[in-house]
Amino acid sequence: MNPLFEPIIDGILTDGYGIADAFLSPGETTALADQLHRRKEAGQFRSAGVGNQQVMVEKAIRGDEIVWLDEATAAPAEATFLQRIGAFVEYINQTCYLGLRDYEFHYALYPPGTFYKRHLDQFRSDSRRKLSVICYLNSNWQPTDGGQLALYLPNPGGIEHTVTVEPVGGRLICFESGRLEHEVLPATRDRLSLTGWLKV
Ligand SMILES: O=C(O)CCC(=O)C(=O)O
Numbered sequence: 059m060n061p062l063f064e065p066i067i068d069g070i071l072t073d074g075y076g077i078a079d080a081f082l083s084p085g086e087t088t089a090l091a092d093q094l095h096r097r098k099e100a101g102q103f104r105s106a107g108v109g110n111q112q113v114m115v116e117k118a119i120r121g122d123e124i125v126w127l128d129e130a131t132a133a134p135a136e137a138t139f140l141q142r143i144g145a146f147v148e149y150i151n152q153t154c155y156l157g158l159r160d161y162e163f164h165y166a167l168y169p170p171g172t173f174y175k176r177h178l179d180q181f182r183s184d185s186r187r188k189l190s191v192i193c194y195l196n197s198n199w200q201p202t203d204g205g206q207l208a209l210y211l212p213n214p215g216g217i218e219h220t221v222t223v224e225p226v227g228g229r230l231i232c233f234e235s236g237r238l239e240h241e242v243l244p245a246t247r248d249r250l251s252l253t254g255w256l257k258v
């Protein structure tokens with residue numbers, strides 16, 4: 059049993075989502091946030107798109123800016139992060155037989171007032187996304203800063219249950235991409251994260 063990964067999988071199976079509050083150490087979180095800011099200053103961020111090819115920029119749906127991580131050009135902090143995700147994928151495959159074969163991650167920066175309206179991560183033509191993973195890079199996040207992730211838990215035959223998660227630095231959240239609708243609420247300060255998908 060892996061003490062870091064097992065509770066995440068357990069959460070997905072029992073509650074529909076799994077959380078690890080210390081997926082990244084404070085030092086790793088800061089290093090990744092610094093790297094995000096470096097990439098921002100280097101002009102690498104682009105407005106995120108919506109839809110299959112992510113070609114349409116629609117600020118009424120989502121207002122974040124993103125940069126995709128590339129293993130080949132990853133800074134040391136990014137390589138460490140991707141290695142841990144690789145180990146997580148391996149562990150999931152050994153324990154849940156999901157047959158994951160690939161993963162993709164991007165930084166996301168939500169400037170103050172921006173949001174991502176309620177959505178599902180699995181596009182009709184991209185059913186390869188099995189699990190959504192978000193890792194937050196915010197230091198000293200307060201509930202009054204906003205920016206919660208709202209999860210809409212389906213309840214067949216009953217009333218939908220909403221859970222909100224604070225985007226606290228070092229925290230990872232994971233859920234089934236094709237199953238759980240969710241929403242990013244507006245924040246009063248920059249909201250930083252690494253978001254990705256584990257794919258078959
Ligand atoms: O940052 C979050 O909490 C969620 C981001 C999200 O839903 C997405 O990028 O698809």
Ligand SMILES: [Fe+2]
Nearest residue numbers: 177178179240
């Ligand atoms: Fe999403």
